[in-house]
Amino acid sequence: YAIPGELYSSMIHVADLFQFDAKIAEVLPYLPSYIPEVKEYDRSHACLFKDTNRLGEGDLLSTSITGNPLHLYSVIKRLVLYWPAISRSMIVINNTEYNCDDKHPNCEWWSQWSECEKNPTFMLVNCQLSCGLCGRTGNLLDTLASVRQFEMMTVLPSLRDLRGAALALARLQQMYRIPIPALAGGRIANISTCVRLSTYDCIRIANESYFEGDYASAWQWYNYAFGATLDPDGKGHIRDLMYLVKKQHDETYQQFIPQYFPRKLSEMEQQTPWDTKYSQLCRGFKLMKPEEESNLKCHISPRGSPYLILQPVKYEHLHFDPEMYLFYDVVSSPEILIIQNAAKQYLLRSKMLSPKVPEEWRVSHTAWLNNKTHSSLQNIATRIAAITGLHVFEGSQDYMAGETLQVLSYGIGGHYRYHHDVFYKCHPENQWYEVGKQYDHYPSGDRLATWMFYLSHVEAGGRTAFPQAGISVAPVKGAAVFWYSIKKNGYGNQRSEHGGCPVMLGHKWVANKWIRENINFLRRPCALQPEE
């Protein structure tokens, strides 16, 4: 499952991409502007330059630029679609710089008839003098050389990354109900950028939604592209695609997938897709009943641990069923840097436990760090144990209290669709007394609880949402959310289902410590009520 070199699914390579992109922009003024890719690159990069000054205060690598999915999509698009042609014309220029001449007697005449523009493949090789390619300074060669040097150090995005980035825009549009004209006009999470999505971009986004089976999204993006294009051939093509997606939507309509339209498209074309509890929670709505909320309190307490007497922990009780807390200031900024730096060399595309589940349901990179990685990790584990009152030590397969720390970096529109963290206790038909074989796979028991650190602030989106419990938590850097996935009676708690909402703006990093059941049987004894 690990896909090395995949860039869109985490933020670890974004700085490299933006820096290489800036390097390419340095060479553009030397290249013939009638090469369409040069013109497009220049135009698109000029917008980034403008927004870097406006939104990023001149810092290309500020989160407001690299964490903006519209700019990240544009950089990936430039590097995937335009860079190859630029790279080729750099080769031509490099070669001609030493031997620059017209190689055909008609060159001057042809160039007067705009053949350099019309027929660059032939002319740039054979009529360099007449096409104005000769006599550039040594500066150019230095620039070309430095771009090549940069290229060797950069992992370049692929078509797969462009597709992943397009799907990310579709996911954000759908989840956060962004009007398509606003997104296509460069607006996201109340931020206006100069990025504009072209008709091709909208079709690309629609196509990716279509491949993922999200016909409601696909329909809306095709519909928008249809209205936006003036080209009659283009309109005809888009109409065909719309017919196809309408048919697919209406055929699968009976299966009722909630992100679809409520009615068949053949009955009504203009309608709003279903909204789900999950996406409402991702947008920050609270869906808890007042009587559930009224007894929740915040605390400052040593939680009965001698470790915490001098520095009690601040926390909020978030929910009763499942039992859930948010602990503030439980990992420091220097510790966060240690965790991120240690994780960077190991991060790979996250896996799904069940191979039947679409890959795009989980878009992030994962690294596992054990306590021996750094002395801080041992301290952090001791802190988790003190606060939760549970054992979290790492041990052998059958004597493990806590799993090694799982560090996650989310990419463009990165998310983790709602799921259960428990391995086998989430379904009533799979209760512990029936699991048999499955139980043997997890000799330390199932995942009793999840402790999740937020290692970054996220400007917009990226909440952790619990659709059945009706609550969502916004990432707070340095805090940790903690919940039990298993009830005191040993049954899995269905209501602990949760997901990581798509990141709309910013970079999201989290770290999970999963706490196992068996060794904690005395630390979390059963209650008086059998259903508790």
Ligand SMILES: O=C(O)CCC(=O)C(=O)O
């Ligand atoms: O990132 C999040 O908010 C949730 C992550 C999660 O649920 C997981 O890694 O199991």
Ligand SMILES: [Fe+2]
């Ligand atoms: Fe999870």
